[in-house]
Structures are given as structure tokens and as C-alpha cells.
Amino acid sequence: MDNNNWFPLLGLAYRARKVVTGEESVIKEIRSTSAKIVLLSDDASANTAKKVTDKCKYYNIPYKRVSNREILGQAIGKDSRVVVAVTDQGFAKKLLNLLD
Numbered sequence: 001m002d003n004n005n006w007f008p009l010l011g012l013a014y015r016a017r018k019v020v021t022g023e024e025s026v027i028k029e030i031r032s033t034s035a036k037i038v039l040l041s042d043d044a045s046a047n048t049a050k051k052v053t054d055k056c057k058y059y060n061i062p063y064k065r066v067s068n069r070e071i072l073g074q075a076i077g078k079d080s081r082v083v084v085a086v087t088d089q090g091f092a093k094k095l096l097n098l099l100d
Contacts, residue, residue, distance in 0.1 A: 005098055013088060019086055034087050035086070039095075041069040048083065069081055
């Protein structure tokens with residue numbers, strides 16, 4: 001994914017405290033259906049990718065793959081992140097549009 005116009009929006013959502021990072025925290029948000037969209041890096045381990053995508057499919061939460069963990073972490077101003085969930089419907093809707 002060469003188009004990184006979603007970076008600022010994810011950073012803004014993070015500063016607004018509408019982003020959850022970390023596998024277990026994201027799974028918890030998916031289970032409670034608080035997650036509105038999940039972003040998963042392409043270089044996530046097979047086990048993590050399967051767990052997250054299966055939960056998203058079961059709970060009907062949209063998810064998108066991004067090129068790597070460094071890009072995902074950089075977008076929120078942190079070290080590399082494998083998976084993040086956005087918990088705000090407005091941010092999620094705009095991210096879906098930008099990532100399509």
C-alpha cells in the first residue's frame with residue numbers, strides 16, 4: 001500500500017484516544033464490538049493474523065491490511081505496532097474510504 005494519506009487521520013484518532021493497540025487489547029475491543037475498524041500489518045505472525053481476522057469476521061468488524069508494522073507504528077507516533085483498532089465510527093468510516 002503506497003498511498004499513505006491515512007497516516008494523519010490515524011494519528012489524529014490516536015491523539016483523541018480512539019485507538020487501541022496491542023493484540024490482546026484489540027481482541028477485547030473486537031469482542032465487545034467497540035472496535036469499528038482494525039488495521040493489521042502484513043508482516044504480522046500467521047498466528048496473530050489468523051486470530052485477529054477470525055475475530056473480525058465473527059463479530060463483523062471491518063479490517064484492513066497495511067504494508068508493515070513500522071508504518072502502522074509511525075502513523076500513531078510509536079514504535080512498530082502489529083495491530084490497532086479504531087473505536088470511533090467517524091474515524092473508522094473515513095479510514096475505510098482512504099484505505100480502499
